[in-house]
Amino acid sequence: MGEFELIRRYFLPVAEQRGHPDLLLALGDDCAIQRVPADQDLVFSVDTQVEGRHFPQHYRSEFTAWRALASAASDLAAMGATPVCFTLALTLPEADESWLEGFGRGLAQAASRFGLALAGGDTTRGPLTISIQVHGTVPRGQGLMRSGAKANDLVAVSGTLGDAGAALDFLDVQEPDDDERALLERYHHPLPRLELGQALRGFASACIDISDGLIADLGHILERSGVGAILNPELLPLSTPLHRCAGERAPRLALSSGDDYELCVTISEKHWGALPEGVKNQLTVVGRIDRGQGVRFEGGALADSGVRGFDHFGSIS
Amino acid sequence: MGEFELIRRYFLPVAEQRGHPDLLLALGDDCAIQRVPADQDLVFSVDTQVEGRHFPQHYRSEFTAWRALASAASDLAAMGATPVCFTLALTLPEADESWLEGFGRGLAQAASRFGLALAGGDTTRGPLTISIQVHGTVPRGQGLMRSGAKANDLVAVSGTLGDAGAALDFLDVQEPDDDERALLERYHHPLPRLELGQALRGFASACIDISDGLIADLGHILERSGVGAILNPELLPLSTPLHRCAGERAPRLALSSGDDYELCVTISEKHWGALPEGVKNQLTVVGRIDRGQGVRFEGGALADSGVRGFDHFGSIS
Numbered sequence: 012m013g014e015f016e017l018i019r020r021y022f023l024p025v026a027e028q029r030g031h032p033d034l035l036l037a038l039g040d041d042c043a044i045q046r047v048p049a050d051q052d053l054v055f056s057v058d059t060q061v062e063g064r065h066f067p068q069h070y071r072s073e074f075t076a077w078r079a080l081a082s083a084a085s086d087l088a089a090m091g092a093t094p095v096c097f098t099l100a101l102t103l104p105e106a107d108e109s110w111l112e113g114f115g116r117g118l119a120q121a122a123s124r125f126g127l128a129l130a131g132g133d134t135t136r137g138p139l140t141i142s143i144q145v146h147g148t149v150p151r152g153q154g155l156m157r158s159g160a161k162a163n164d165l166v167a168v169s170g171t172l173g174d175a176g177a178a179l180d181f182l183d184v185q186e187p188d189d190d191e192r193a194l195l196e197r198y199h200h201p202l203p204r205l206e207l208g209q210a211l212r213g214f215a216s217a218c219i220d221i222s223d224g225l226i227a228d229l230g231h232i233l234e235r236s237g238v239g240a241i242l243n244p245e246l247l248p249l250s251t252p253l254h255r256c257a258g259e260r261a262p263r264l265a266l267s268s269g270d271d272y273e274l275c276v277t278i279s280e281k282h283w284g285a286l287p288e289g290v291k292n293q294l295t296v297v298g299r300i301d302r303g304q305g306v307r308f309e310g311g312a313l314a315d316s317g318v319r320g321f322d323h324f325g326s327i328s
Numbered sequence: 329m330g331e332f333e334l335i336r337r338y339f340l341p342v343a344e345q346r347g348h349p350d351l352l353l354a355l356g357d358d359c360a361i362q363r364v365p366a367d368q369d370l371v372f373s374v375d376t377q378v379e380g381r382h383f384p385q386h387y388r389s390e391f392t393a394w395r396a397l398a399s400a401a402s403d404l405a406a407m408g409a410t411p412v413c414f415t416l417a418l419t420l421p422e423a424d425e426s427w428l429e430g431f432g433r434g435l436a437q438a439a440s441r442f443g444l445a446l447a448g449g450d451t452t453r454g455p456l457t458i459s460i461q462v463h464g465t466v467p468r469g470q471g472l473m474r475s476g477a478k479a480n481d482l483v484a485v486s487g488t489l490g491d492a493g494a495a496l497d498f499l500d501v502q503e504p505d506d507d508e509r510a511l512l513e514r515y516h517h518p519l520p521r522l523e524l525g526q527a528l529r530g531f532a533s534a535c536i537d538i539s540d541g542l543i544a545d546l547g548h549i550l551e552r553s554g555v556g557a558i559l560n561p562e563l564l565p566l567s568t569p570l571h572r573c574a575g576e577r578a579p580r581l582a583l584s585s586g587d588d589y590e591l592c593v594t595i596s597e598k599h600w601g602a603l604p605e606g607v608k609n610q611l612t613v614v615g616r617i618d619r620g621q622g623v624r625f626e627g628g629a630l631a632d633s634g635v636r637g638f639d640h641f642g643s644i645s
Contacts, residue, residue: 035369039552040474041406041536042373042464049366052352055447056359057415057461061454089358098374100417100459130372137378138455142417144374147359157357219358235356 012106014134021115022099022129028119031128033148034096043130045096051148056086062139067182072110074199075141076117082222083143084125085203085272089220091155091212092147094125094205099132100142125205155211155218160236160277164216166298167283169204169273171250172225176268177257190252201272208274210290214283215276224267225297226306229275236277239303242266248295329423331451338432339416339446345436348445350465351413360447362413368465373403379456384499389427391516392458393434398518399539400460401442402589405525406537408472409464411442416449417459442522472528472535477553477594481533483615484600486521486590488567489542493585494574507569518589525591527607531600532593541584542614543623546592553594556620559583565612 012020018038026038036044047053060079062068080097087094099118103110122129127145178198181191203220211218217232225242233240247265254261277300283291298309329337335355343355353361364370377396379385397414404411416435420427439446444462495515498508520537528535534549542559550557564582571578594617600608615626 036471036473041403042371042409042471044407044466044471045370045372046468047364047370053362053364053370054359055362055415057417057448057450057459059417059419059450059452059459061419061452064452064454086358090361092359098372098461100374100376100461102376102378102457131374133374133376133459135376135378135381137381137457140419140454140457142374142376142450142459144415144417144461146372149361151363154353154359154361156353 017106017111017134021111022132025115025119025122026129029123029128031095034128034130037096037128037130043096043098045130045146047148050151052151052154054087054090054092054147054149054154055144056083057142057144058083058086059140059142072113073117076114077121077200079141079143080118080121080125080127081201081203081272083145084127084205085201085220085222087145087147088203088205088208089155089218089274090147090149091153091208091218092149093209094127095146095148096128096130097122097143097145098130101132102135102137102140104137104139125203149212153212155208155215157217157219157232157235160217160232160238160300161279162238162300162302164277164279164300165283165296166229166240166242166275166277166300167294167296168221168225168248168275169207169293170271171248171253172221172266172271172273173253173257173261173264173268174250175201175270176264177253190255193250193252194256198270201270203272204274207290207293210287211274211276214286215278216282217277219275221269221271221273221275223269225275226266229306232275232277233305238300239305239307240298240300241303241307241309242298243309246295246297248297334423334428334451338428339449342432342436342439343446346440346445348412351445351447354413354445354447360413360415362447362463364465367468369468369471371404371407371409371464371466371471372461373400374459374461375400375403376457376459389430390434393431394438394517396458396460397435397438397442397444398520398589400462401444401522402518402520402537402539404462404464405520405522406472406535406591407464407466408470408525408529408535409466410526411444411522412463412465413445413447414439414460414462415447418449419452419454419457421454421456442520466529470529472525472532474534474536474549474552477534477549477555477617478596479555479617479619481594481596481617482600482613483546483557483559483592483594483617484611484613485538485542485565485592486524486610487588488565488570489538489583489588489590490570490574490578490581490585491567492518492587493581494570507572510567510569511573515587518587520589521591524607524610527604528591528593531603532595533599534594536592538586538588538590538592540586542592543583546623549592549594550622555617556622556624557615557617558620558624558626559615560626563612563614
């Protein structure tokens, strides 16, 4: 199968299932063309997933595609952006039809769910690597950044944390029980908080998605904003399945495992009070920004525990 | 070295050496932000290079970076777009400082030469793979596409063809002579025809960059436009070094080797006559569009020769 046949068979259907009115030209030319409305800014991010590092070897290709697009789309959520389209740079060792069929299906499902049209891409032969770049828009000047956190802002997170990290223990379980299944679903089909991110525009002072663990990702907000934070581990939102499956490890998973793709936001008390109830309900306050440095914990119980986030290059000396 | 230190040391300087007024936010946040002027369209393309497939193993990292950015930027040239910025998704097996230092230097040189600001990226650990997405702009509705070629249009190409393909024979020569050096330079430092592409807006009926060989790439124009072409191989622009080094193989290299990153355009006689001399001088007419199918040759000498372009997935069954 040649490159063009491969694209025609597995990716053209993804492009055809949904377009976007701003996407004027997709697939089949030297470039794609997007029209950005005059009152909007373009917001974009690229995210790479490597087999054996970001997902297990022999992982189902349907899940691989979903997770790759979700991981990229989560960066749009963190900016408060409305999704528009994406490109796919896919390097794969061989044109395995059943793998490609599953990958195309997972990509189509995720693209439809997240509201992203396939704009273009490149397929090459080599070790399995997936780079996805997502494009979204925000009203001019209203993108949520990491740099706006201020002392006394509340620190809040969406959903529950640690579930996807706990699922790593069950990836090979043949007949998972209900709790394990719930955690696995969070690993296989993460749901970037796109609507929530958009709803936080004009309220949050800073925002980031939690892909490497709360401590690591909140750390990026602190560094860019020149502030510190104190967290209360007892306030961490933990799911019942996580409690039941991970027991005492639950708080640590919530603090330092990635892959949940929830949002971490900072927000002034005043803006917190002004948040619509339906938005506030999706968030849990877990701490507060201060003039210190780095992430610290109330009571100091975890202060010296060495809990860390995940650095994709951490193991390179 | 962690991911963030790696970015700080080798890629932040590339971002800092030149920005772009449309690039409002680069590196260090969840997304980059680009403002597209209200009278412009965004034009973008992603291009992947894999070690051992698109460039040789142990190839100099400085050249690797230049070629990767040139290859992507060439797609902007083919659309007639003005370069703005790019993202880099770099997967590499280890943080080899001398490799990274050369890669950063080559990237900075190419970015400066092509007028592209580094907007963001992702670095991950794995087999060496480089995906670059370039962003440019065109006045609304004026992007050059593959689909506009019409019967009786002239087929023209820029520069000389086959040089980079011929250079493959000399990549390991320790002391190349002047001719070999000239061909090698075209392989190591391709120059996408960005200004020429922009100058062809409003004149060319279709345009593509020649990355896989003239026959293959002109073939894409023909397919998208629903037309055929007759080429006269005697008109192919061949450089003196190519003549001297490749001899009788020269026309075939010009027809079917890629990596030159010249442009192939179709243009009506009327528009050809209206082209400014400075633009026309950069082009050579090599044939004509007709109502047939595919690429054919005057005289039929090459008709049955099996000369083909390069399909990056050609060897996958």
